[in-house]
Amino acid sequence: MTEPLDPYASAALRELATRGFIEQLSDAAAIDAALATGPITFYIGYDPTAASLHVGNLVCIMAMRRLQRLGHRPIVVMGSGTARIGDPSGKSELRKMLDPDAIASNVARIGQVFGRFLELDGDAAAIVVDNFDWLSGLGYIGFLREIGVHFTVNRMIATKTYRDRLDAEAPLSFIEFNYQLLQAYDFLRLYRERGCTLQLGGSDQWGNMIAGVELIRRTGLDAAGPAHCLTFPLLTTTDGKKMGKTEKGAVWLDAAMCPPFDYYQFWIGCDDGDVRKLLAIYTDLEMDEIDARCQVQGAALREVKALLAFEATKLCHGEEAARAAASAAVQAFGAGDDWSAVPQVTVATPNVRLVDLLVDPAVAAFPSKRQARERISGGAVKLDGEPCREPDRELRAEQFTDQCVRLQVGKKLRLRVVLGGSP
RNA sequence: GGAUGGGUUCCCGAGUUGGCCAAAGGGGGCGGACUGUAAAUCCGCUGCGUCACCGCUUCGUAGGUUCGAAUCCUACCCCAUCCA
Numbered sequence: 001m002t003e004p005l006d007p008y009a010s011a012a013l014r015e016l017a018t019r020g021f022i023e024q025l026s027d028a029a030a031i032d033a034a035l036a037t038g039p040i041t042f043y044i045g046y047d048p049t050a051a052s053l054h055v056g057n058l059v060c061i062m063a064m065r066r067l068q069r070l071g072h073r074p075i076v077v078m079g080s081g082t083a084r085i086g087d088p089s090g091k092s093e094l095r096k097m098l099d100p101d102a103i104a105s106n107v108a109r110i111g112q113v114f115g116r117f118l119e120l121d122g123d124a125a126a127i128v129v130d131n132f133d134w135l136s137g138l139g140y141i142g143f144l145r146e147i148g149v150h151f152t153v154n155r156m157i158a159t160k161t162y163r164d165r166l167d168a169e170a171p172l173s174f175i176e177f178n179y180q181l182l183q184a185y186d187f188l189r190l191y192r193e194r195g196c197t198l199q200l201g202g203s204d205q206w207g208n209m210i211a212g213v214e215l216i217r218r219t220g221l222d223a224a225g226p227a228h229c230l231t232f233p234l235l236t237t238t239d240g241k242k243m244g245k246t247e248k249g250a251v252w253l254d255a256a257m258c259p260p261f262d263y264y265q266f267w268i269g270c271d272d273g274d275v276r277k278l279l280a281i282y283t284d285l286e287m288d289e290i291d292a293r294c295q296v297q298g299a300a301l302r303e304v305k306a307l308l309a310f311e312a313t314k315l316c317h318g319e320e321a322a323r324a325a326a327s328a329a330v331q332a333f334g335a336g337d338d339w340s341a342v343p344q345v346t347v348a349t350p351n352v353r354l355v356d357l358l359v360d361p362a363v364a365a366f367p368s369k370r371q372a373r374e375r376i377s378g379g380a381v382k383l384d385g386e387p388c389r390e391p392d393r394e395l396r397a398e399q400f401t402d403q404c405v406r407l408q409v410g411k412k413l414r415l416r417v418v419l420g421g422s423p
Numbered sequence: 424g425g426a427u428g429g430g431u432u433c434c435c436g437a438g439u440u441g442g443c444c445a446a447a448g449g450g451g452g453c454g455g456a457c458u459g460u461a462a463a464u465c466c467g468c469u470g471c472g473u474c475a476c477c478g479c480u481u482c483g484u485a486g487g488u489u490c491g492a493a494u495c496c497u498a499c500c501c502c503a504u505c506c507a
Binding site: 305332333373378379380410411 | 453454455458461462467468470471472473474
């Protein structure tokens with residue numbers, strides 16, 4: 001943790017520090033000086049191991065956004081190359097190898113996200129590069145001679161990433177062991193070719209990042225001076241859980257995988273104690289305003305949460321979608337009647353048993369019919385506001401007012417069940 | 424390679440004189456009440472199914488004994504600790 005006791009000279013570090021972005025700095029004074037002197041180029045890498053980024057990745061993205069707004073130039077590295085290796089950081093076992101087609105399609109989908117958070121034009125335009133471009137052509141012997149010589153196994157196995165695995169006596173495959181070298185090499189390439197002097201990442205990346213810093217120092221500095229790295233804290237909620245996970249899994253940034261309505265609801269549902277922290281990291285609001293808004297206590301905090309949800313949704317899905325999600329929330333959870341913006345599922349025929357509907361993957365309210373039955377009998381389900389405790393009840397055509405039945409499951413799930421042909 | 428202890432349901436962890444074990448208890452999760460779509464609290468559920476008292480699958484793996492096994496036998500795999 002960094003001591004913010006004596007304020008940083010650079011606006012960038014001051015802002016990151018006051019908003020809660022900083023966990024560790026490789027050399028606080030040097031980074032501060034570099035950021036204060038003028039625009040620098042920095043990068044963050046993402047391995048395309050899933051079809052979408054999720055809220056957990058958003059900390060880094062927001063940090064890039066902050067720095068870019070202060071004039072610094074972001075580079076996003078898509079890790080098509082490193083994704084073929086697999087980062088063992090934070091993983092207790094070897095993950096299955098991703099096939100190249102999956103990686104390529106992930107890259108395409110993930111790439112769309114950055115445009116929403118970063119400026120792609122102007123003096124500090126963000127650029128996106130792919131490390132497969134330089135990693136794929138590496139020759140084994142050449143790489144070992146040029147890069148491998150600068151690493152000692154002694155040092156590597158001392159880093160947390162590898163240490164954890166070894167301490168747990170879990171297998172650490174040789175391919176994974178190489179991951180750190182490749183990430184360090186990425187940094188070196190970006191340093192040499194694009195003058196990139198700072199790498200950002202989650203705190204689990206510290207070992208990999210510092211390896212790059214050291215590699216650059218050992219292979220010889222150029223005019224850009226020493227390279228540095230900075231990590232962000234792993235965000236947890238007040239009750240100690242990982243940020244961005246819900247019972248249904250990760251909260252994705254891709255609208256196809258997590259509709260704006262659900263995304264908005266995720267923020268609305270946050271713990272009271274987290275509101276200020278979340279506003280600082282996930283919105284563009286000024287800290288003065290955040291502090292002022294967070295003065296309130298109790299039920300009044302709901303308004304602040306609505307602000308958080310709106311701002312966060314706006315950044316990710318646009319202002320229009322955020323407004324729609326906000327008003328849909330008021331309608332669906334308040335006394336309102338207009339569910340038009342609530343996510344929908346389509347059924348081909350009205351005669352669907354309630355259990356079958358709730359277990360259907362499109363709804364996925366419950367993992368099994370058995371559980372669905374139990375919950376339905378327990379009063380968890382409402383149709384058009386009316387509790388329905390009969391699992392085997394079928395929906396009837398006449399229930400569909402305007403082709404639609406309003407389904408509530410538990411406190412949070414709201415869906416419109418729409419009668420229609422195509423899905 | 425040798426000795427001893429151990430591998431149980433999402434996690435931790437009971438259960439090994441064979442049936443009353445789908446398997447105690449805790450955690451987590453979900454649902455209900457309360458409420459502010461929060462927290463805390465209380466109550467309920469927590470293997471699957473064509474599902475109340477029925478069937479099926481599950482206690483490291485594969486076989487075996489038995490009317491019947493998480494519990495007994497055999498082989499194998501893995502883990503912990505100690506010895507070489």
